[in-house]
Amino acid sequence: MAPPSLIVDVHTHVYPSSYIALLRSRKTVPYVYDPPSGADPRLIILATDDDPSRPQELRGRPLDAAYSSWDAKRSFMKLHGINVSVVSLANPWLDFLEDPEEAAGWARRVNDDLEEVCRESNARNHGEGVCKLYAFAALPLKASSEAVEAEIGRCKGLNYIKGIIMGTTGLGKGLDDPALEPIWNALQKNKMTVFLHPHYGLPDEAFGGKEIVAQSGHVLPLALGFPLETTIAVARMFLAGVFDRYGSLEMLLAHSGGTLPFLAGRIQSCVDHEREFKQNGGHKQGPVKGIWDVLKTNIYLDAVIYGDIGLKAAIGASKSTDRVLFGTDHPFFPPLHSADEKWPSVTTNYAAINAGVGDGSEEAKDILGRNALKILDIDL
Amino acid sequence: MAPPSLIVDVHTHVYPSSYIALLRSRKTVPYVYDPPSGADPRLIILATDDDPSRPQELRGRPLDAAYSSWDAKRSFMKLHGINVSVVSLANPWLDFLEDPEEAAGWARRVNDDLEEVCRESNARNHGEGVCKLYAFAALPLKASSEAVEAEIGRCKGLNYIKGIIMGTTGLGKGLDDPALEPIWNALQKNKMTVFLHPHYGLPDEAFGGKEIVAQSGHVLPLALGFPLETTIAVARMFLAGVFDRYGSLEMLLAHSGGTLPFLAGRIQSCVDHEREFKQNGGHKQGPVKGIWDVLKTNIYLDAVIYGDIGLKAAIGASKSTDRVLFGTDHPFFPPLHSADEKWPSVTTNYAAINAGVGDGSEEAKDILGRNALKILDIDL
Numbered sequence: 001m002a003p004p005s006l007i008v009d010v011h012t013h014v015y016p017s018s019y020i021a022l023l024r025s026r027k028t029v030p031y032v033y034d035p036p037s038g039a040d041p042r043l044i045i046l047a048t049d050d051d052p053s054r055p056q057e058l059r060g061r062p063l064d065a066a067y068s069s070w071d072a073k074r075s076f077m078k079l080h081g082i083n084v085s086v087v088s089l090a091n092p093w094l095d096f097l098e099d100p101e102e103a104a105g106w107a108r109r110v111n112d113d114l115e116e117v118c119r120e121s122n123a124r125n126h127g128e129g130v131c132k133l134y135a136f137a138a139l140p141l142k143a144s145s146e147a148v149e150a151e152i153g154r155c156k157g158l159n160y161i162k163g164i165i166m167g168t169t170g171l172g173k174g175l176d177d178p179a180l181e182p183i184w185n186a187l188q189k190n191k192m193t194v195f196l197h198p199h200y201g202l203p204d205e206a207f208g209g210k211e212i213v214a215q216s217g218h219v220l221p222l223a224l225g226f227p228l229e230t231t232i233a234v235a236r237m238f239l240a241g242v243f244d245r246y247g248s249l250e251m252l253l254a255h256s257g258g259t260l261p262f263l264a265g266r267i268q269s270c271v272d273h274e275r276e277f278k279q280n281g282g283h284k285q286g287p288v289k290g291i292w293d294v295l296k297t298n299i300y301l302d303a304v305i306y307g308d309i310g311l312k313a314a315i316g317a318s319k320s321t322d323r324v325l326f327g328t329d330h331p332f333f334p335p336l337h338s339a340d341e342k343w344p345s346v347t348t349n350y351a352a353i354n355a356g357v358g359d360g361s362e363e364a365k366d367i368l369g370r371n372a373l374k375i376l377d378i379d380l
Numbered sequence: 381m382a383p384p385s386l387i388v389d390v391h392t393h394v395y396p397s398s399y400i401a402l403l404r405s406r407k408t409v410p411y412v413y414d415p416p417s418g419a420d421p422r423l424i425i426l427a428t429d430d431d432p433s434r435p436q437e438l439r440g441r442p443l444d445a446a447y448s449s450w451d452a453k454r455s456f457m458k459l460h461g462i463n464v465s466v467v468s469l470a471n472p473w474l475d476f477l478e479d480p481e482e483a484a485g486w487a488r489r490v491n492d493d494l495e496e497v498c499r500e501s502n503a504r505n506h507g508e509g510v511c512k513l514y515a516f517a518a519l520p521l522k523a524s525s526e527a528v529e530a531e532i533g534r535c536k537g538l539n540y541i542k543g544i545i546m547g548t549t550g551l552g553k554g555l556d557d558p559a560l561e562p563i564w565n566a567l568q569k570n571k572m573t574v575f576l577h578p579h580y581g582l583p584d585e586a587f588g589g590k591e592i593v594a595q596s597g598h599v600l601p602l603a604l605g606f607p608l609e610t611t612i613a614v615a616r617m618f619l620a621g622v623f624d625r626y627g628s629l630e631m632l633l634a635h636s637g638g639t640l641p642f643l644a645g646r647i648q649s650c651v652d653h654e655r656e657f658k659q660n661g662g663h664k665q666g667p668v669k670g671i672w673d674v675l676k677t678n679i680y681l682d683a684v685i686y687g688d689i690g691l692k693a694a695i696g697a698s699k700s701t702d703r704v705l706f707g708t709d710h711p712f713f714p715p716l717h718s719a720d721e722k723w724p725s726v727t728t729n730y731a732a733i734n735a736g737v738g739d740g741s742e743e744a745k746d747i748l749g750r751n752a753l754k755i756l757d758i759d760l
Contacts, residue, residue, distance in 0.1 A: 174588045202586045207612055208554045216619050217656030217666075223647040224615060227639070228608050232587055235604060239596050255646065259607075262642035265687025265732070266635065267603040269725055273713050276597030286597075292687075307645025307672075309696035316689035333653050345649055352645070 005365045006083035006130060006380075008372035010195070011254060011302045011327025013090035015043070015068045018113040022106055030092055032063055043067060045092060048204075048213065048221065066331035070117055074131055076330050080346050083129060083369070086376060087114070088136035088165040091199035095141065095167050103140035104147045111137040111155055118160035134378055136165040136195045145179070149186040156190045162376040163193035163252070168233035169200060175233050176240035184246045193300070193376060196233065197254040201225025230258030234299075235267060243298045244288045250375075251298060252325065256305040261317030264291045292317070300375060302327040303367055306348045308355035315356065321363040325372045326353065385745045386463035386510060386760075388752035390575070391634060391682045391707025393470035395423070395448045398493040402486055410472055412443055423447060425472060428584075428593065428601065446711035450497055454511055456710050460726050463509060463749070466756060467494070468516035468545040471579035475521065475547050483520035484527045491517040491535055498540035514758055516545040516575045525559070529566040536570045542756040543573035543632070548613035549580060555613050556620035564626045573680070573756060576613065577634040581605025610638030614679075615647060623678045624668045630755075631678060632705065636685040641697030644671045672697070680755060682707040683747055686728045688735035695736065701743040705752045706733065 015023070023032040023043070030045040035057035044050050044060030051059060065072045067090070077085055089110060097103035114135040121133045137155040139148055155161045164187065170177050175196075187194055201221045204210045206228075213220050230253055237243065253260065260267075268291045271277070277286035289297075301314045304327045314324050326349070333345035357363035372378065395403070403412040403423070410425040415437035424430050424440030431439060445452045447470070457465055469490060477483035494515040501513045517535040519528055535541045544567065550560050555576075567574055582605045584590045593600050610633055617623065633640065640647075648671045651657070657666035669677075681694045684707045694704050706729070713725035737743035752758065 174592065176592070202608075203583055206582045206586050206608070208616065212554065212556070212616065216616075217654035219619060219647065219650045219654055220612070220615065223643065223650035224608070224612060227643060227646065228586070228604070232600070232604060235600065236588065236592065236596075239599060256642075259639040259642050262636075262639055262685075262690045262693055263603065263607060265685055265690050265728070266607065267599065269686040269713065269728060270599045270603035272724065273716060274597040274599055275716065305642075305645055306649040309693050310642045310645050312696065313642055313689050313693040316692065333649065336653060336655065344652065348645070348649060 006369040006373070007081055008084040008086065008326060008369040008378070009077070009082045009328050009330070010086045010252065010325045010372050010376070011304050012073070012085045012087050012330045013332070014070075014073060014087045015063075015090055016110065016113045016117060017068065018106075018110045019089060020063075020068050022110075030096060033057065033059070040064065045090075046221070066334065070121060070133075072331070073133070074121070074126055076328075076343075077131055078127075078129070079340075079342060080328070082328070084132045084134065084372070084378065084380070086134045086136060086162055086372065086378075088195055088197070089114070089138045091167060091197060093138045093165060093167055093199075095169060095199070097140065098142050100140075100143040100147065104143040104151065107138055107140035107143070107151050108154070111151070111158070111161065115158045115160050122160070130380065132380060134160050134162045134376070136163045137161045139164055139166065139183070141166075141171055141183075145182045148183055152183075152186045152190055152192060156192060162378060163195055165195040165197055167197060167199045168229050174236055176236040176242065181245070184242060184249055188246045188249045191250075193250045193252055195252045195254070196230060198226040198229040198233075198258070201229055227255050227258035230254060231260050231263065234258070234260055238267075238287050238291055238294055239271070241287050243294045247289075247297070249298055250300065252300040252302060252375075254302055254304065256301045256303065256310055256314040256324075257295075257299065257317070260291075260295070260299075261301070261310075261313040264295060264317055267291050295319075296323070299323070300325060300371075303349055303353060304329050305352060306345070308352045311352045311356040321357060321366050322371055324367050325375070326368045386749040386753070387461055388464040388466065388706060388749040388758070389457070389462045389708050389710070390466045390632065390705045390752050390756070391684050392453070392465045392467050392710045393712070394450075394453060394467045395443075395470055396490065396493045396497060397448065398486075398490045399469060400443075400448050402490075410476060413437065413439070420444065425470075426601070446714065450501060450513075452711070453513070454501070454506055456708075456723075457511055458507075458509070459720075459722060460708070462708070464512045464514065464752070464758065464760070466514045466516060466542055466752065466758075467498075468575055468577070469494070469518045471547060471577060473518045473545060473547055473579075475549060475579070477520065478522050480520075480523040480527065484523040484531065487518055487520035487523070487531050488534075491515075491531070491538070491541065495538045495540050502540070510760065512760060514540050514542045514756070516543045517541045519544055519546065519563070521546075521551055521563075525562045528563055532563070532566045532570055532572060536572060542758060543575055545575045545577055547577060547579045548609050554616055556616040556622065561625070564622060564629055568626045568629045571630075573630045573632055575632045575634070576610060578606040578609040578613075578638070581609055607635050607638035610634060611640050611643065614638070614640055618647075618667050618671055618674055619651070621667050623674045627669075627677070629678055630680065632680040632682060632755075634682055634684065636681045636683060636690055636694040636704075637679065637697070640675070640679075641681070641690075641693040644675060644697055647671050675699075676703070679703070680705060680751075683729055683733060684709050685732060686725070688732045691732045691736040701737060701746050702751055704747050705755070706748045
């Protein structure tokens, strides 16, 4: 029997109370600042947010309920007809914890927090319609490889953890770092999907310097820096042969793969023309499996792309509608004008799916929910 | 009467003899190095090519006939059934000439060289089939604004110059530099299409550092750095309101716009959510015209994207097949194996067009040639 046709959001973030406690304990990015004036606390997660020329109580963004409240998450879901959310810790996860023991401890605490919130929420009746929560866990990457593997195994045993969220830096050297191979192996072995998400963007120089970036508000870092960061991270994994060695590693890429669906042809063409792979060093032979095959076998794409042009490219690159999954990026990109309106960032993505594959079509139902239930092994 | 159905290549480079003479006169990037051993000269155009750990006669790439020979260009055209080439000076054009007089002088010399070669070549019979050359001119950007405007006007009066090729740095501060406004104005007034082309890529740090870049051969800088550079340049122009002020400025973007067709939705969403535009500084109100409108009114895209997924996104972003133009990127990406085979980099783009809009369809004929004849005002 086909799974029910529900709407599942695979790209929706939260800073659970355990994580807020961690950020409150810090004075450097990422941190939460509580103004002595009693004004709303500030969430300062990007290096660019912590601008010393601005008063501290204006840096970053207000830490309003949308970031940490589960009631706010459920209200958002109901407002947009979302039945299931697979929440993930928002960036920058636990990347900044350098102490192995501390990282391992916080990972257990945060992941247990997520599991418990989902368990408790799913046991309750939230009124009309299905309203269920699942989660991607965070890994203590700077802990020992054994500790990370242990946390992967532990999370696999939890009921509501359905994968892992990860940034693009790994242990600080990117995702082609050979030191990550035991992690890929453990993730593959445990069939834990990796939700790959950007956070670091590109250096200001890539955009022409700090001043140009600031003039854009957050447009250049968010609209371009984020997707380019994801593309570079996956391209490096591809070039280093990670997908050759871990043929059944499954990754869900944020923001429809950054730019991967559009650039895959150019990437493959450049690889095919690369004399260096045959001559002197580098990654020697280059990747064996082609990038189009990687897109069909290792990669899933979310549908957070804000237009049917991009969505169709994501579907095309995946060679089917079975590998593209609806998401919202909640609680980021809230409405500018009124608190209770539907979020344009979300309705734009609904509209893109309807325009891309047809309102109410089987393909739309797959993208909106059925794919996620199947791929993330969610049994309601 | 509809223009004839010919194949026109709008993305095809050359280093004409005048430009080779300029590069031979230099000892720093970009330059041509003639090994005292009598081995083939080397063309060293990228900073990363001038690696001091390698012998000078192995740096960059061999300056073979494909880069500067017009016979080689015509042979390439015949091999691939191309009837018309709109050649452009290959990167880095004249960007590196800091002296205003020197820049203006070289621009005149190079553009006259291109005009003369086209005139002479088009007057001759090259055997079976149409084989005609036109060119994009290069601008002496570091010359005075008046001198640049004068060169634009002068080129407009030449018979075979059909537009301008430009890199992404302008006067060194990017294409949103207010100092470029007289140039945009002059280009708009003279109806000279700007062929925007990358050269500088992204800083090595964007890819994880020099060593990671080197391991990829040229894949990371060429497959990702180039298209991201183009996307950033156009996004900055868009955010700064250049397309609002110069509503009929026409730009042809290399490599199908970098990543613009795929990211346009995300760019517009970020702009729409940007509080900074309404609050404190930056570009104040942000752009007026939306990015999708810019794509339909100011921008043309070449079809150098190596796959039908990307091509369809380019067509979709343009809202029609009328704004996408065939190109090859010759003489870059030659075949690895044999000198006389058809170039896979070209046949991949032919295949993408056939798969994307149908082999022999009216849309394919538009993309393959008719659009270019119309847009660049080429009357054979």
